[in-house]
Amino acid sequence: MPRVSTDRLAARRQQILDGARACFTRHGYEGATVRRLEEATGLSRGAIFHHFRDKEALFLALAEQDAQRMADIVAEQGLVQVMRLLVTAPETQDWAGTFLEVARRGRTEPAFREHWAAHAEALTAATRSRLERQAAAGILRDDVPVPVLARYLELVLEGLASYLATGRPTDGLAAVLDVVEHAVRR
Template sequence: MVARNDSAAASKREDILAGARRCFATYGYDGATVARLEEATGKSRGAIFHHFDNKEALFLAVAHRDMHKMSSLAAEDGLIGAIRSLVDSDDLKDWWGMRVEITRRVHTDPCFAAKWELDQLALRRVVRDRLQEQRAAGRLRQDVDVDTIAQVLELMLDGVLAQLSQGSSPEGIPEALDMVENTIRHQ
Protein backbone atom coordinates (compact mmCIF):
# COMPACT_ATOMS: atom_id res chain seq x y z
CA MET A 1 0.00 0.00 0.00
CA VAL A 2 2.86 2.41 0.74
CA ALA A 3 4.32 1.96 -2.77
CA ARG A 4 1.00 2.97 -4.31
CA ASN A 5 0.82 6.07 -2.10
CA ASP A 6 4.41 6.96 -2.99
CA SER A 7 3.60 6.49 -6.67
CA ALA A 8 0.47 8.63 -6.40
CA ALA A 9 2.39 11.34 -4.54
CA ALA A 10 5.16 11.29 -7.15
CA SER A 11 2.58 11.52 -9.93
CA LYS A 12 0.84 14.45 -8.23
CA ARG A 13 4.22 16.17 -7.74
CA GLU A 14 5.03 15.73 -11.45
CA ASP A 15 1.61 17.15 -12.40
CA ILE A 16 2.27 20.16 -10.18
CA LEU A 17 5.73 20.69 -11.69
CA ALA A 18 4.39 20.49 -15.26
CA GLY A 19 1.54 22.92 -14.60
CA ALA A 20 3.73 25.28 -12.61
CA ARG A 21 6.28 25.31 -15.43
CA ARG A 22 3.62 26.48 -17.89
CA CYS A 23 2.45 29.10 -15.41
CA PHE A 24 5.95 30.46 -14.63
CA ALA A 25 6.87 30.45 -18.34
CA THR A 26 3.70 32.35 -19.23
CA TYR A 27 3.42 34.83 -16.35
CA GLY A 28 6.92 34.96 -14.88
CA TYR A 29 7.70 34.34 -11.25
CA ASP A 30 5.95 37.43 -9.94
CA GLY A 31 2.90 36.99 -12.17
CA ALA A 32 2.47 33.33 -11.23
CA THR A 33 0.05 33.99 -8.40
CA VAL A 34 -1.19 31.17 -6.21
CA ALA A 35 -4.55 31.37 -8.00
CA ARG A 36 -2.82 31.02 -11.38
CA LEU A 37 -0.70 28.14 -10.09
CA GLU A 38 -3.87 26.42 -8.86
CA GLU A 39 -5.49 26.87 -12.26
CA ALA A 40 -2.39 25.75 -14.21
CA THR A 41 -1.81 22.65 -12.09
CA GLY A 42 -5.43 21.72 -11.48
CA LYS A 43 -4.50 21.34 -7.80
CA SER A 44 -5.48 23.28 -4.70
CA ARG A 45 -3.00 25.50 -2.92
CA GLY A 46 -3.00 22.93 -0.12
CA ALA A 47 -1.94 20.20 -2.55
CA ILE A 48 0.70 22.41 -4.16
CA PHE A 49 2.22 23.53 -0.88
CA HIS A 50 2.03 20.06 0.60
CA HIS A 51 4.73 19.12 -1.93
CA PHE A 52 6.63 22.43 -1.97
CA ASP A 53 7.28 24.72 1.00
CA ASN A 54 6.55 27.90 -0.94
CA LYS A 55 6.45 29.42 -4.41
CA GLU A 56 10.22 29.93 -4.42
CA ALA A 57 10.81 26.23 -3.69
CA LEU A 58 8.35 25.32 -6.46
CA PHE A 59 10.10 27.61 -8.95
CA LEU A 60 13.50 26.19 -8.01
CA ALA A 61 12.17 22.64 -8.45
CA VAL A 62 10.82 23.52 -11.91
CA ALA A 63 14.12 25.17 -12.89
CA HIS A 64 16.08 22.19 -11.53
CA ARG A 65 13.88 19.80 -13.49
CA ASP A 66 14.48 21.75 -16.71
CA MET A 67 18.23 21.75 -16.12
CA HIS A 68 18.20 18.04 -15.32
CA LYS A 69 16.41 17.36 -18.61
CA MET A 70 18.88 19.57 -20.48
CA SER A 71 21.81 17.76 -18.82
CA SER A 72 20.35 14.37 -19.73
CA LEU A 73 19.89 15.43 -23.35
CA ALA A 74 23.42 16.87 -23.45
CA ALA A 75 24.90 13.68 -21.98
CA GLU A 76 23.14 11.59 -24.61
CA ASP A 77 23.27 13.81 -27.71
CA GLY A 78 25.73 16.60 -26.87
CA LEU A 79 24.75 20.20 -26.23
CA ILE A 80 23.98 20.85 -29.90
CA GLY A 81 21.72 17.78 -29.88
CA ALA A 82 20.07 19.12 -26.73
CA ILE A 83 19.49 22.48 -28.42
CA ARG A 84 18.02 20.68 -31.44
CA SER A 85 15.66 18.76 -29.13
CA LEU A 86 14.67 22.00 -27.44
CA VAL A 87 13.96 23.77 -30.75
CA ASP A 88 11.95 20.78 -32.01
CA SER A 89 10.01 20.28 -28.76
CA ASP A 90 6.30 20.89 -28.46
CA ASP A 91 6.91 23.03 -25.39
CA LEU A 92 9.56 25.32 -26.91
CA LYS A 93 7.74 28.42 -25.64
CA ASP A 94 7.85 27.07 -22.09
CA TRP A 95 11.59 26.32 -22.41
CA TRP A 96 12.54 29.83 -23.35
CA GLY A 97 9.93 31.40 -21.07
CA MET A 98 11.42 29.55 -18.12
CA ARG A 99 14.96 30.42 -19.18
CA VAL A 100 14.11 34.12 -19.37
CA GLU A 101 12.56 34.00 -15.91
CA ILE A 102 15.49 32.01 -14.52
CA THR A 103 17.91 34.60 -15.91
CA ARG A 104 15.88 37.41 -14.35
CA ARG A 105 15.82 35.66 -10.98
CA VAL A 106 19.57 34.96 -11.13
CA HIS A 107 20.13 38.71 -11.44
CA THR A 108 17.68 39.71 -8.71
CA ASP A 109 17.85 36.91 -6.12
CA PRO A 110 21.32 35.97 -4.81
CA CYS A 111 19.97 32.93 -2.95
CA PHE A 112 18.34 31.56 -6.10
CA ALA A 113 21.47 32.42 -8.11
CA ALA A 114 23.64 30.33 -5.78
CA LYS A 115 21.32 27.33 -6.08
CA TRP A 116 21.01 27.73 -9.85
CA GLU A 117 24.78 27.86 -10.22
CA LEU A 118 24.97 24.29 -8.89
CA ASP A 119 22.71 23.13 -11.74
CA GLN A 120 24.76 25.16 -14.23
CA LEU A 121 27.95 23.50 -13.00
CA ALA A 122 26.37 20.07 -13.46
CA LEU A 123 25.46 20.90 -17.08
CA ARG A 124 28.95 22.28 -17.73
CA ARG A 125 30.47 19.08 -16.36
CA VAL A 126 28.25 16.95 -18.61
CA VAL A 127 29.11 19.04 -21.67
CA ARG A 128 32.85 18.95 -20.98
CA ASP A 129 32.81 15.21 -20.28
CA ARG A 130 31.02 14.59 -23.57
CA LEU A 131 33.47 16.81 -25.43
CA GLN A 132 36.40 14.92 -23.88
CA GLU A 133 34.83 11.64 -25.04
CA GLN A 134 34.35 13.05 -28.54
CA ARG A 135 37.95 14.26 -28.62
CA ALA A 136 39.25 10.87 -27.43
CA ALA A 137 37.23 9.20 -30.21
CA GLY A 138 38.82 11.52 -32.79
CA ARG A 139 35.59 13.34 -33.64
CA LEU A 140 36.53 16.72 -32.18
CA ARG A 141 39.11 19.14 -33.48
CA GLN A 142 42.41 19.04 -31.60
CA ASP A 143 43.60 22.62 -32.09
CA VAL A 144 41.08 24.25 -29.74
CA ASP A 145 40.85 23.67 -26.00
CA VAL A 146 37.77 21.72 -24.80
CA ASP A 147 36.84 24.54 -22.41
CA THR A 148 36.81 27.00 -25.32
CA ILE A 149 34.59 24.70 -27.38
CA ALA A 150 32.28 24.26 -24.38
CA GLN A 151 32.09 28.04 -24.00
CA VAL A 152 31.11 28.42 -27.67
CA LEU A 153 28.37 25.81 -27.20
CA GLU A 154 27.07 27.52 -24.04
CA LEU A 155 26.99 30.83 -25.90
CA MET A 156 25.07 29.12 -28.70
CA LEU A 157 22.50 27.81 -26.20
CA ASP A 158 22.14 31.21 -24.56
CA GLY A 159 21.89 32.90 -27.96
CA VAL A 160 19.20 30.54 -29.20
CA LEU A 161 17.18 31.03 -26.03
CA ALA A 162 17.66 34.81 -26.11
CA GLN A 163 16.58 34.99 -29.76
CA LEU A 164 13.50 32.86 -29.12
CA SER A 165 12.60 34.86 -26.01
CA GLN A 166 12.39 37.96 -28.20
CA GLY A 167 9.78 36.28 -30.35
CA SER A 168 12.07 35.29 -33.22
CA SER A 169 11.18 32.27 -35.30
CA PRO A 170 13.24 29.11 -34.81
CA GLU A 171 13.65 29.07 -38.60
CA GLY A 172 17.33 28.99 -39.54
CA ILE A 173 18.47 27.70 -36.16
CA PRO A 174 19.06 24.12 -37.39
CA GLU A 175 21.39 25.43 -40.11
CA ALA A 176 23.26 27.58 -37.59
CA LEU A 177 23.62 24.54 -35.33
CA ASP A 178 24.96 22.53 -38.30
CA MET A 179 27.56 25.22 -38.93
CA VAL A 180 28.71 25.29 -35.30
CA GLU A 181 28.77 21.50 -35.16
CA ASN A 182 30.86 21.31 -38.34
CA THR A 183 33.22 23.94 -36.94
CA ILE A 184 34.04 21.93 -33.83
CA ARG A 185 34.34 18.57 -35.58
CA HIS A 186 37.73 17.05 -36.42
CA GLN A 187 38.91 18.56 -39.71
Protein backbone atom coordinates in the same frame (compact mmCIF):
# COMPACT_ATOMS: atom_id res chain seq x y z
CA MET B 1 -7.08 8.31 8.23
CA PRO B 2 -5.91 6.31 5.16
CA ARG B 3 -2.28 6.58 4.11
CA VAL B 4 -1.45 7.79 0.63
CA SER B 5 0.95 5.59 -1.30
CA THR B 6 4.39 6.82 -2.23
CA ASP B 7 3.49 6.41 -5.90
CA ARG B 8 0.40 8.57 -5.49
CA LEU B 9 2.39 11.27 -3.68
CA ALA B 10 5.02 11.22 -6.43
CA ALA B 11 2.31 11.45 -9.10
CA ARG B 12 0.67 14.40 -7.32
CA ARG B 13 4.04 16.13 -6.97
CA GLN B 14 4.69 15.63 -10.70
CA GLN B 15 1.22 16.95 -11.52
CA ILE B 16 2.08 20.11 -9.59
CA LEU B 17 5.44 20.45 -11.33
CA ASP B 18 3.87 19.99 -14.77
CA GLY B 19 1.18 22.59 -14.13
CA ALA B 20 3.66 24.99 -12.55
CA ARG B 21 6.01 24.63 -15.54
CA ALA B 22 3.25 25.79 -17.87
CA CYS B 23 2.35 28.63 -15.52
CA PHE B 24 5.93 29.87 -15.06
CA THR B 25 6.54 29.61 -18.80
CA ARG B 26 3.46 31.61 -19.64
CA HIS B 27 3.57 34.24 -16.88
CA GLY B 28 7.16 34.29 -15.62
CA TYR B 29 8.10 33.87 -11.98
CA GLU B 30 6.47 37.06 -10.73
CA GLY B 31 3.33 36.59 -12.81
CA ALA B 32 2.82 33.02 -11.63
CA THR B 33 0.58 33.96 -8.74
CA VAL B 34 -0.80 31.36 -6.34
CA ARG B 35 -4.17 31.72 -8.04
CA ARG B 36 -2.63 31.04 -11.45
CA LEU B 37 -0.69 28.10 -10.04
CA GLU B 38 -3.96 26.69 -8.68
CA GLU B 39 -5.57 27.05 -12.11
CA ALA B 40 -2.59 25.54 -13.93
CA THR B 41 -2.32 22.54 -11.63
CA GLY B 42 -6.02 22.04 -10.99
CA LEU B 43 -5.24 21.86 -7.27
CA SER B 44 -5.76 24.06 -4.24
CA ARG B 45 -3.00 26.11 -2.66
CA GLY B 46 -3.08 23.70 0.28
CA ALA B 47 -2.39 20.75 -2.02
CA ILE B 48 0.39 22.63 -3.83
CA PHE B 49 2.10 23.86 -0.69
CA HIS B 50 1.76 20.52 1.05
CA HIS B 51 4.41 19.33 -1.42
CA PHE B 52 6.43 22.54 -1.70
CA ARG B 53 7.31 25.00 1.09
CA ASP B 54 6.55 28.06 -1.05
CA LYS B 55 6.57 29.35 -4.63
CA GLU B 56 10.37 29.66 -4.58
CA ALA B 57 10.79 26.02 -3.52
CA LEU B 58 8.34 24.97 -6.24
CA PHE B 59 10.23 26.92 -8.90
CA LEU B 60 13.59 25.55 -7.76
CA ALA B 61 12.32 21.96 -7.79
CA LEU B 62 10.98 22.51 -11.29
CA ALA B 63 14.17 24.17 -12.51
CA GLU B 64 16.29 21.36 -11.01
CA GLN B 65 14.15 18.74 -12.72
CA ASP B 66 14.37 20.56 -16.05
CA ALA B 67 18.13 21.08 -15.73
CA GLN B 68 18.52 17.34 -15.20
CA ARG B 69 16.40 16.62 -18.29
CA MET B 70 18.63 18.94 -20.32
CA ALA B 71 21.77 17.32 -18.88
CA ASP B 72 20.42 13.89 -19.87
CA ILE B 73 19.94 15.06 -23.48
CA VAL B 74 23.42 16.59 -23.47
CA ALA B 75 24.99 13.38 -22.16
CA GLU B 76 23.30 11.30 -24.84
CA GLN B 77 23.15 13.63 -27.84
CA GLY B 78 25.11 16.80 -27.09
CA LEU B 79 24.36 20.43 -26.33
CA VAL B 80 23.77 21.26 -29.99
CA GLN B 81 20.91 18.74 -29.93
CA VAL B 82 19.35 20.69 -27.05
CA MET B 83 19.53 23.77 -29.27
CA ARG B 84 18.05 21.91 -32.23
CA LEU B 85 15.13 20.76 -30.09
CA LEU B 86 14.51 24.34 -28.98
CA VAL B 87 14.32 25.43 -32.62
CA THR B 88 12.53 22.51 -34.26
CA ALA B 89 10.16 21.34 -31.53
CA PRO B 90 9.80 23.99 -28.83
CA GLU B 91 6.33 22.74 -27.91
CA THR B 92 7.81 19.40 -26.87
CA GLN B 93 10.58 21.04 -24.88
CA ASP B 94 8.54 22.34 -21.97
CA TRP B 95 11.76 22.99 -20.04
CA ALA B 96 12.63 25.87 -22.39
CA GLY B 97 10.48 28.38 -20.50
CA THR B 98 12.02 27.35 -17.21
CA PHE B 99 15.49 27.71 -18.72
CA LEU B 100 14.68 31.28 -19.80
CA GLU B 101 13.27 32.19 -16.39
CA VAL B 102 16.33 30.75 -14.64
CA ALA B 103 18.56 32.88 -16.90
CA ARG B 104 16.52 36.00 -16.17
CA ARG B 105 16.49 35.44 -12.42
CA GLY B 106 20.18 34.61 -12.44
CA ARG B 107 20.86 37.94 -14.06
CA THR B 108 18.67 40.01 -11.75
CA GLU B 109 18.77 38.19 -8.39
CA PRO B 110 22.20 37.61 -6.81
CA ALA B 111 20.86 35.21 -4.15
CA PHE B 112 19.14 33.09 -6.78
CA ARG B 113 22.28 33.16 -8.97
CA GLU B 114 24.40 31.94 -6.05
CA HIS B 115 21.92 29.18 -5.19
CA TRP B 116 21.60 28.09 -8.80
CA ALA B 117 25.35 27.91 -9.54
CA ALA B 118 25.64 24.32 -8.32
CA HIS B 119 22.76 23.19 -10.52
CA ALA B 120 24.15 24.98 -13.56
CA GLU B 121 27.35 23.03 -13.06
CA ALA B 122 25.49 19.78 -13.85
CA LEU B 123 24.83 20.96 -17.42
CA THR B 124 28.42 22.15 -17.76
CA ALA B 125 29.72 18.81 -16.46
CA ALA B 126 27.51 16.86 -18.88
CA THR B 127 28.68 19.05 -21.77
CA ARG B 128 32.36 18.68 -20.88
CA SER B 129 32.04 14.94 -20.37
CA ARG B 130 30.46 14.46 -23.78
CA LEU B 131 33.04 16.71 -25.43
CA GLU B 132 35.88 14.81 -23.74
CA ARG B 133 34.48 11.54 -25.07
CA GLN B 134 34.25 13.05 -28.54
CA ALA B 135 37.79 14.43 -28.27
CA ALA B 136 39.08 10.98 -27.28
CA ALA B 137 37.28 9.55 -30.32
CA GLY B 138 38.97 12.12 -32.57
CA ILE B 139 35.72 13.86 -33.50
CA LEU B 140 36.48 17.28 -32.03
CA ARG B 141 38.97 19.83 -33.17
CA ASP B 142 42.13 19.57 -31.15
CA ASP B 143 43.39 23.16 -31.35
CA VAL B 144 40.92 24.42 -28.72
CA PRO B 145 40.71 22.99 -25.17
CA VAL B 146 37.51 21.15 -24.24
CA PRO B 147 36.58 23.67 -21.49
CA VAL B 148 36.69 26.48 -24.08
CA LEU B 149 34.51 24.50 -26.49
CA ALA B 150 32.06 23.76 -23.67
CA ARG B 151 31.85 27.43 -22.72
CA TYR B 152 31.38 28.37 -26.38
CA LEU B 153 28.43 25.97 -26.70
CA GLU B 154 26.87 27.19 -23.45
CA LEU B 155 27.09 30.80 -24.63
CA VAL B 156 25.49 29.89 -27.94
CA LEU B 157 22.69 28.11 -26.08
CA GLU B 158 22.05 31.13 -23.89
CA GLY B 159 22.07 33.45 -26.90
CA LEU B 160 19.70 31.16 -28.78
CA ALA B 161 17.35 31.01 -25.81
CA SER B 162 17.33 34.81 -25.59
CA TYR B 163 16.71 35.06 -29.33
CA LEU B 164 13.80 32.61 -29.16
CA ALA B 165 12.34 34.37 -26.12
CA THR B 166 11.85 37.51 -28.20
CA GLY B 167 9.61 35.60 -30.62
CA ARG B 168 11.87 36.20 -33.58
CA PRO B 169 11.65 33.88 -36.62
CA THR B 170 13.27 30.46 -36.48
CA ASP B 171 13.73 29.97 -40.22
CA GLY B 172 17.39 29.54 -41.04
CA LEU B 173 18.38 28.62 -37.49
CA ALA B 174 18.97 24.97 -38.41
CA ALA B 175 21.73 26.14 -40.75
CA VAL B 176 23.15 28.35 -38.00
CA LEU B 177 23.26 25.35 -35.66
CA ASP B 178 25.03 23.36 -38.37
CA VAL B 179 27.73 26.07 -38.33
CA VAL B 180 27.93 25.85 -34.52
CA GLU B 181 28.30 22.08 -34.67
CA HIS B 182 30.95 22.24 -37.38
CA ALA B 183 32.86 24.86 -35.41
CA VAL B 184 33.65 22.33 -32.68
CA ARG B 185 34.34 19.33 -34.89
CA ARG B 186 37.39 18.39 -36.93
